[in-house]
Amino acid sequence: MSTATHGGPGLPQERRLVTEIPGPKSRELFSRKQSAVPSGVGTTLPVFITQAGGGVVVDVDGNSLIDFGSGIAVTSVGNAAPRVVERVQKQVADFTHTCFMVTPYESYVAVCEKLNALTPGDHEKRTFLVNSGAEAVENAVKVARNATGRQAVVVFDHGYHGRTLLTMTLTAKNMPYKHRFGPFAPEVYRAPLAYPFRWPTGPENCADEAAAQAIDMINKQIGAENVAAVVIEPIQGEGGFIEPAPGFLPKIVEFCKANGIVFIADEVQTGFARTGHLFACEHEGIVPDIIVTAKGIAGGLPLAAVTGRAELLDAVHGGGLGGTYGGNPLACEAALGVLETIEEEKLVERAAHIGEVMLSRLNAFKERFEIVGDVRGRGAMVAIELVLPGGKEPNAAATAEIARRCHAEGLLVLTAGTYGNVLRFLPPLVISDELLEEGLSILEKAIAAVA
Numbered sequence: 001m002s003t004a005t006h007g008g009p010g011l012p013q014e015r016r017l018v019t020e021i022p023g024p025k026s027r028e029l030f031s032r033k034q035s036a037v038p039s040g041v042g043t044t045l046p047v048f049i050t051q052a053g054g055g056v057v058v059d060v061d062g063n064s065l066i067d068f069g070s071g072i073a074v075t076s077v078g079n080a081a082p083r084v085v086e087r088v089q090k091q092v093a094d095f096t097h098t099c100f101m102v103t104p105y106e107s108y109v110a111v112c113e114k115l116n117a118l119t120p121g122d123h124e125k126r127t128f129l130v131n132s133g134a135e136a137v138e139n140a141v142k143v144a145r146n147a148t149g150r151q152a153v154v155v156f157d158h159g160y161h162g163r164t165l166l167t168m169t170l171t172a173k174n175m176p177y178k179h180r181f182g183p184f185a186p187e188v189y190r191a192p193l194a195y196p197f198r199w200p201t202g203p204e205n206c207a208d209e210a211a212a213q214a215i216d217m218i219n220k221q222i223g224a225e226n227v228a229a230v231v232i233e234p235i236q237g238e239g240g241f242i243e244p245a246p247g248f249l250p251k252i253v254e255f256c257k258a259n260g261i262v263f264i265a266d267e268v269q270t271g272f273a274r275t276g277h278l279f280a281c282e283h284e285g286i287v288p289d290i291i292v293t294a295k296g297i298a299g300g301l302p303l304a305a306v307t308g309r310a311e312l313l314d315a316v317h318g319g320g321l322g323g324t325y326g327g328n329p330l331a332c333e334a335a336l337g338v339l340e341t342i343e344e345e346k347l348v349e350r351a352a353h354i355g356e357v358m359l360s361r362l363n364a365f366k367e368r369f370e371i372v373g374d375v376r377g378r379g380a381m382v383a384i385e386l387v388l389p390g391g392k393e394p395n396a397a398a399t400a401e402i403a404r405r406c407h408a409e410g411l412l413v414l415t416a417g418t419y420g421n422v423l424r425f426l427p428p429l430v431i432s433d434e435l436l437e438e439g440l441s442i443l444e445k446a447i448a449a450v451a
């Protein structure tokens, strides 16, 4: 049993199972959850957490599980990271909230200055802060529509952008995100994505053909002059960690530039060192007009940001942007702690290293197991797509069973994908090589048992 009094990196960095997963106390708490919380709020793994840090989460029964989820790409710098805790502890004792629109405070400005400097592009930028990724995406579209005077928004197959009315509309997958929640927002159009593994004529043709089809759809069905914005994830997250075929994104950016369309990069899941660059746009030298960030930005405190060309954001009339909690002071201090941690612990390089280790092992699984159809991703954002033997038919059943076996062995993994057949891996960037290796070995055994 751990004697640690707090979470953070001081927690024993070990997998430790003292009960079955979930244990008796978690099961009791889960029955309370079922009586208090609607079942529409899902649960990936019903273990109730008491502490977390480094590469582990500890549950109420004393089990220590290896974390390959980071709370869905949020605790990249580690749970209860020291610089985050120190800053938040000081801030919470000074003041917890004033509403930045009422009486501002420096930490909000400091976060915006950092994002203006660190995001791709050396043009003049502005940033404003909100509370969630969806809220940031909504506001990015507002800014684009206001700046262009246009209404249409183009998104892509398999995209995910949130659960609010507009972001649900922007999201591709019906179940569970959109089903029975319509009518949806108008003026949203969906284009084909350059999905190499499933492109009909093969990965080698994917970028050119997908870009041509997307541009043709825009020109024929909408009119480029009517499009306010294109919104795309540089690597799709919930849609299944799909890296658009190399060359696809630059073609879309070029088309947007030529037609006065605002290119919005949704880096909610890919941002803040996750993919082996500070931002995933850097992999192909993409300079977005607006970049949306959240998740990894503040180590678990709720914060999201809209960063973009000054002329676009400054075009909004006074009072047109805001919200009560946007840029809460605790979250801003957490974000400053995150950025310090990424720099001082060289977590961009660490993410690239994690990617090399994971992709090497996952590709070995692909060679060994026929049901591993595709291996993809970058940095500490990698995935395997599971298929039926002998082809590319999605294998959601195997995906669920492999995840169940990993969970039972104390490895927290997440699934994803339009077809529910992707196992995605998002370890904290501070996870040790030993825990990473142990987690991959558990995964290999689970795949072998199902293959």
Ligand SMILES: Cc1ncc(COP(=O)(O)O)c(CNCCCC(=O)O)c1O
Residues within 6 Å of the ligand: 072, 131, 132, 133, 134, 135, 137, 160, 161, 162, 163, 233, 237, 238, 266, 267, 268, 269, 294, 295
């Ligand atoms: C690219 C991308 N854009 C936008 C969002 C939305 O961010 P919020 O902070 O969840 O609103 C996400 C959130 N992804 C995790 C959703 C989890 C769930 O709700 O089941 C994303 O990945």
